[in-house]
Amino acid sequence: MDVNMNILEFKNNQKIKRADIPVMDFESFSKKILPYEVRVINLFAKKEDGKNRLYCIFADDKNKKLFLTTTYVGESYPSLTSSKPCLHMFERLIYEETGIMPEGHPFLKPVRKQDGNTYKFLESHDTQTHEVAVGPVHAGIIEPGHFRFLCNGERVNHLEIQLGFQHRGVEDLLKKRPSIQLAESICGDETIAQSLAYARAMESLSNIEITQREKLIRLIALEMERMAIHVGDIGAVAGDVAYSIGANVLGVTRTLVINTMLELSGSRFGKGLMKFGGVNFDIDLTMRTKILNMLEEVCDRTDKMVEAMFAHATVISRLENTGFVGKKKAREIGLVGMAARAAGEEFDARVFDDYEDFEITTMKTGDVYARTYLRYLEIKKSAKIIKNLLNKLEDTETEINNKRFSLNLEPDCFVFSIVEGWRGEVAHCVMTDKNSYIETYKIKGASFNNWFGLALAVRNNQISDFPVCNKSFNLSYCGFDL
Amino acid sequence: MLETLKTLGLQKNQLIKDIRTATPKDGFRGLPSIDINADENWQECMSVCPTGALKIADGEASIDLGKCTLCGECARYCKNDGIKFSKFHKLGAVNREDLIVNGELNPIKCKEEIKKFFGKSLKLRQVSAGGCNSCEMELNACSNANFDMGRYGVDFVASPRHADGVVITGPVTKNMAKALEDTYFACAEPRIVIVVGACAISGGVFQDSEEIDRSFFERHKPDLYIPGCPAHPLTIINAILDFIGAK
Ligand code: SF4
Numbered sequence A: 001m002d003v004n005m006n007i008l009e010f011k012n013n014q015k016i017k018r019a020d021i022p023v024m025d026f027e028s029f030s031k032k033i034l035p036y037e038v039r040v041i042n043l044f045a046k047k048e049d050g051k052n053r054l055y056c057i058f059a060d061d062k063n064k065k066l067f068l069t070t071t072y073v074g075e076s077y078p079s080l081t082s083s084k085p086c087l088h089m090f091e092r093l094i095y096e097e098t099g100i101m102p103e104g105h106p107f108l109k110p111v112r113k114q115d116g117n118t119y120k121f122l123e124s125h126d127t128q129t130h131e132v133a134v135g136p137v138h139a140g141i142i143e144p145g146h147f148r149f150l151c152n153g154e155r156v157n158h159l160e161i162q163l164g165f166q167h168r169g170v171e172d173l174l175k176k177r178p179s180i181q182l183a184e185s186i187c188g189d190e191t192i193a194q195s196l197a198y199a200r201a202m203e204s205l206s207n208i209e210i211t212q213r214e215k216l217i218r219l220i221a222l223e224m225e226r227m228a229i230h231v232g233d234i235g236a237v238a239g240d241v242a243y244s245i246g247a248n249v250l251g252v253t254r255t256l257v258i259n260t261m262l263e264l265s266g267s268r269f270g271k272g273l274m275k276f277g278g279v280n281f282d283i284d285l286t287m288r289t290k291i292l293n294m295l296e297e298v299c300d301r302t303d304k305m306v307e308a309m310f311a312h313a314t315v316i317s318r319l320e321n322t323g324f325v326g327k328k329k330a331r332e333i334g335l336v337g338m339a340a341r342a343a344g345e346e347f348d349a350r351v352f353d354d355y356e357d358f359e360i361t362t363m364k365t366g367d368v369y370a371r372t373y374l375r376y377l378e379i380k381k382s383a384k385i386i387k388n389l390l391n392k393l394e395d396t397e398t399e400i401n402n403k404r405f406s407l408n409l410e411p412d413c414f415v416f417s418i419v420e421g422w423r424g425e426v427a428h429c430v431m432t433d434k435n436s437y438i439e440t441y442k443i444k445g446a447s448f449n450n451w452f453g454l455a456l457a458v459r460n461n462q463i464s465d466f467p468v469c470n471k472s473f474n475l476s477y478c479g480f481d482l
Numbered sequence B: 001m002l003e004t005l006k007t008l009g010l011q012k013n014q015l016i017k018d019i020r021t022a023t024p025k026d027g028f029r030g031l032p033s034i035d036i037n038a039d040e041n042w043q044e045c046m047s048v049c050p051t052g053a054l055k056i057a058d059g060e061a062s063i064d065l066g067k068c069t070l071c072g073e074c075a076r077y078c079k080n081d082g083i084k085f086s087k088f089h090k091l092g093a094v095n096r097e098d099l100i101v102n103g104e105l106n107p108i109k110c111k112e113e114i115k116k117f118f119g120k121s122l123k124l125r126q127v128s129a130g131g132c133n134s135c136e137m138e139l140n141a142c143s144n145a146n147f148d149m150g151r152y153g154v155d156f157v158a159s160p161r162h163a164d165g166v167v168i169t170g171p172v173t174k175n176m177a178k179a180l181e182d183t184y185f186a187c188a189e190p191r192i193v194i195v196v197g198a199c200a201i202s203g204g205v206f207q208d209s210e211e212i213d214r215s216f217f218e219r220h221k222p223d224l225y226i227p228g229c230p231a232h233p234l235t236i237i238n239a240i241l242d243f244i245g246a247k
């Protein structure tokens, strides 16, 4: 990828003066971001001094580089989605939030907004096809979303997912009254990842450097969060294929991880751990032993359980070739995170983070099997990473400091913070105005990219396989709806 | 098959035998208390509270558990350990006012008619309406092999038609207001309303959002409030058991 003056290469969490953000004309802008190998992380629009400006943040994952560029557009611009389908959701959101029209967008439907019942689902006029409508209130204890299946008998021809039910205006609230507690509540199963992205962005804008020890503790918590969810989700997949022993054993194994998180932070999901300017809780020798014991027990149980599970023909037959999204499709629709890696895509935002010698783990087949087995590999990897991080703790300061910091944001700055949560990338983009207020707070989680992947995954599958497909992705509603 | 049989032992003794006496792990932040004489300048503590739960004025001090996320932030700012969080986790209440506390909480008194109707069996329909999904995860955990709430006849069911009431999480977004109301009316009478988590009780960290619509609670008063952010499974189960008068 060549880099020219009109593109800014920057580092994760680097504070950038807004005056230094480059601008290109629209044609060069689209030429730059349209190529297949350019992976767009976020594309959003914003009104600035009466003009409409498009911001694009993209990555060259292989070379571990992040880039930023912008362009000005009028009240409309030629939609980029038909050339690069993975931009479809970004452009829908641009239209919804600013009214700027991406001309020629193939389905400019609402993203989060719901004014009455105006959402137009794809309909079929074929007499052989019937519709199945599910939600927003689902059968279990699940967040709300509406699923509209077009089926031929048991086979799903098409699934359309309408979201927005959880929309509670998190970005606006963060602009008005930023707080770590709010960041922790963007998406509860990514509590650590989201609060980490928030804290790092705010620290960068406030010129706060945190200690090595605190950096390590944050990553330990992030990996514990990853382990907990993956263990629980493999159990949930087991439950959906009626392999109850797997659901039970892994369900209680997850408890071991989150109860250790509670001992560390006071909350099973790590709420309260992160602070602006570090962490609130230290990992002392007792805590360290607790974590090590937990890792041993969890890995032992998971090894035995997952191996038995994957040796079971009835389990395997439900997972293999179910909910397939291959590598080509994954790239085309912009899948991210572990779902993309399960299809063979080689990127992981941990390469932009403070991990040493991080190696990306992938699978090839892109089916439920791959998405489930990859989680198992991730659990083992996280356990190894945590052990290494715990060892490194010994070489740092002896304890964390209890200093409190107040937000002191530098005016007219931009920062982009990316964290690899268990689901995939969590990317926060923050801009301050000339009075140091937050003018823009943009959050993009993996669910923003991946819901469409789930819709494609269930095509031509039995509708009864929907739950297991869904569980293999386990996407977030609140993380999407914000 | 044999491999699977070998894993049976892995469940170990995970079932919590006595839910009524079990306590959360150490580190849990439960019922708070404030020593009003410990600090002179409470302004800073109050200003760091993300929900406005902490009130100290005119010689009176309280924390509203209906708002409090139990984040512990206020305690980190105040001097001389002026604010403390005990491990006490049985935080449910049947009256909203009871949640405004300082070190003590009125235990839930079971009403005779509730006990008569629901004492041996309570089937609930959960409605998630805009939170962060942590409370939902904890409600799910209530039925796992650790907590096994089902042993008391308390279960979550798939259809409101089979339910005795709704359990609400989240601040109730505008986009969920109608679905929540519909679900409530789809339950058979007499039906109850349980709210779980700070954001369901008061809006919590989302209380200032323009995207929420809490008018449901003007029409339907909750019968049981279960605080937390999220509420711990032991808090949830104990509150429900006290509410229906189970042993
Ligand atoms: S613990 Fe409760 S009262 Fe204290 S700051 Fe947090 S939300 Fe406010």
Ligand code: SF4
Residues within 6 Å of the ligand: A185, A188, B069, B130, B131, B132, B133, B134, B135, B136, B169, B170, B171, B196, B197, B198, B199, B200, B204, B205, B228, B229, B230, B231
């Ligand atoms: S009360 Fe807290 S934990 Fe529960 S849903 Fe609301 S924000 Fe999430």
